[in-house]
Amino acid sequence: MAGLDWQGWLTIGVVLATLALLLWERFSPDKVLIGATVVLAGSGILGVRQALAGFWNPGVLTVAVLFVLVAALKSTGAIRWIGDWVLGRPRGEFAAQARLVAITSPLSAFVNNTPIVAMLTSAIEHWSRRSGVAPSKLLLPMNYATILGGMCTLVGTSTNLIVAGLVHQQPGMPALRMFDPLGVGAVAAVAGGIYLLTVGRWLLPLRRSALQQATETREYVVEMLVEDAGAMAGMTIGQAGLRGLAGSYLVELVRNGELHAAVSPEEALRGGDRLVFVGATDAVRELRRLSGLRPATEQLFKIDDAGGRRTLVEVVLSAYSPAIGKTLVEATFRSRYNAAVIAVARHGTRLHGKLGDVVLQVGDTLLMETDAKFLRRYGNRAEFLVSNEIDGAARVDRPRALVALGVVAAMIVANTVLGVDILLSAVAAAALVLLAGCVHVAELRRSLDLRLIVVIACSFALGAALDRSGVAALVAAHLMGWAGSDPFWTLVLVYVAAVAFTELVTNNAAAVLMFPIAVSAATQLGVQPMPFVIAIMMGASAGFITPIGYQTNLMVYGPGGYRFSDYVRVGLPLSLVVGVSVLLAIPRLWPF
Incomplete structure (x- = not known):
């Protein structure tokens, strides 16, 4: 550490402050990362162009363009269509778990896992009410399966796209193709799937969702x-x-x-x-x-009577909700959304007492009565991780849904078979769904998560600062020292560090922070960098142990009635299984 100058120490201070603020959750992630970028640019550690380079990085641009395709799949009902097909008509708990794991894992390799989890959450809750199987027995396996499937391709998760963008900027490294992560990702998905359907299913808790806890009114x-x-x-x-x-x-x-x-x-x-x-x-x-x-002499109100005039909607609050840290009254929730909150669940338990006095937190599940247009107005807003109409009728525009699915399939073929650049193929696909009317501009505006784009783009400034200030090289040297300059054990430490960052902050931030350290370690060892790049991809997506480790973990938190300990009990063994399988597969598929 003695070799660092003031820029190195300031970079370490900025990174630590950023991680602390992200953990504190007092400020939204986009504000934290913007602040860090301003400090790095203002201090001269990075030039303005370097600080803002993330905004025109191919990986970030691809993530932004893919929002158009996700919006088209949502707008046409294609995702809901897929959700109904995935769940099918299982005849019991194990059959439902097996079907979910076997289908959602390969599906999420081609469709971003966030909309899949959002729509399947609604389908699972509906099926659970009919079958009597607790949603807590299905939602977590489904969520973990989508994370595992997303590791297999570049478009399966934004993490892989971000790492691909970082590779693109690295001189002398070949560009990553669509299926480059497939070998290692498939090993992880198969090993994780076997665990989920054997040991994992016995560790799943029996919990009641917010709706189930509120049914007896x-x-x-x-x-x-x-x-x-x-x-x-x-x-x-x-x-x-x-x-x-x-x-x-x-x-x-x-x-x-x-x-x-x-x-x-x-x-x-x-x-x-x-x-x-x-x-x-x-x-x-x-x-x-x-x-x-x-x-009243007759009590006519029934909370589960959503098939008639009453419209019940379940939402899960995200960190971007303006209501976080406020009561329903302080947030003017009723007038803002034209919705009356009937019940609030937190950490798997419905809160009692006067709802107007409850201070809302990230991950809270709200059961609301509202009008039939609520989802059209707010369904794609970033302030809600999940927004589902209880027993809402499936709205699928079959012709437009087929067009949207066909365009996505064509994009994948163009990138894999024809070798078209993934950003170019994504832009062409987005233009086609817009021209075909699969998504309207207003819907696109609502679904485009600008805050996420800002978070990812500004994260690049942290990675660049670690590289330019010499911190990445110093950390890499320490990792090599701990590993005895052995490439495999250095790879293990890089992977473990990526998993730890993911569980503490976000998957994209973990990837960006660890990438320069991994490349520097490979350079100092004199080995190929790609094994370390693949380790970053896998480790930054392997957020199974905490609800905040991966966005979709938080999406099923409330609807499944889960508690923090449930993620540790089920996710920690899964993380070990996936980690061992990944670290054994990488040297064989990507030799040093």
Whole structure:
């Protein structure tokens, strides 16, 4: 460490501060990475062009263009179509697990795993309610299988595309092709799949999802009628004080048989209006003290009655949600989304008490009553990791869905058989789905995750700073010293470090941070760098042990009713199985 100058020490400080802020989650990842990039450019460690080089990196551009194809698959219903086909009609828990693992793993090699997990989560929840099999027995194996499948090709996960972009910028290294990761990725996918269907399935917990925990509503749902000549008739909801109750929360108003969700505080009450409140078990005592209301003699509200007028939607909050760190009231959730929250689940358990006082966190699952257009408006927004309509009818435009799937297949053929550059083939495919009307500009705007692009692009600045300041070479030298200058054991340390970074921060950041260290280690050892590059690809995607290790882990967290310990119990052995298989396969398929 004595050989580092002030630029090296500042780079280490920026990297450590970035990791700490990402773990703290007080600021969104895009703000943290932008701040780090500004410091590196402002201090002179990187020039402005070098600091911003990530924005025109081929890997980053390919990730951005693939959002168009993902939007087309979502818009046409092709993903939902695929989801129904994947699940099929299994006859039991093991059959469902086997079908999910066997189909989703190869499927996610060609379709980005994030939309697959989002749509299959909805299909699994629906099937679980009909079959009686707990979703916790299916969602985690499905999620892990998609991660494993994504390792097999460049387009399966953004991590592989980012590493391919880094390789493209490295002088003297050949460009990676679509199926270059396939050999090692397939070994990992097969070994992981066998584990999931044997030892892993016995480690899966039996948990109830947020919807299942909220189905029995009689304990906390109260219906009241506005008396015809009572004190509240003619008053607005705000004037009647129904928005500031201590123990309950107004969900909906039923008037003359018409249901009104997320009613405004300016809505005037009329005699005979039926008001539905959600809250603590003794909320009825508070409501009975209000003049002008009386308990309804019949409780008509059923939380799982989504097949009629009531539209129930389940969402999982992401780190980008403006509601994080606020209560529902502070976030003006009802007016912002025109949705009334019925239940909130966290860490696999439904929260009780007054919902308006709950401070929301990343990964919280919200069960909401809203209007039928909610998913059209907000379904693709970055603030929700998952947004599913409960028992919503499948909306598949078969002609456009076939066109979208055909274009994706053509892109893969062009890249693999014809040798077309992956960025060029992705741009051509995006243009075709736009011209064919498979996705509209408005839908594309909603689905394009600009924050993710910023995070990935700014991560490149950290990698470049590690390389230019000499930190990467110094870390590589230490790794070689610990490994006794043995290429294989250095490879092991590089892989383990990539997995550790992935579990702590994000897969893309892990890949970018470890890439210069891995290449520097290969250079100092005098061996081929590609074994280390493949190790970075696999290790940066192998985030199985924590919910934050991989984005899709967090997507199934709430819907499966999982707890943090569930990921450790099931994911840690999976990480060991995958790690051993990957490290044994790399030297054989990619010799030093």
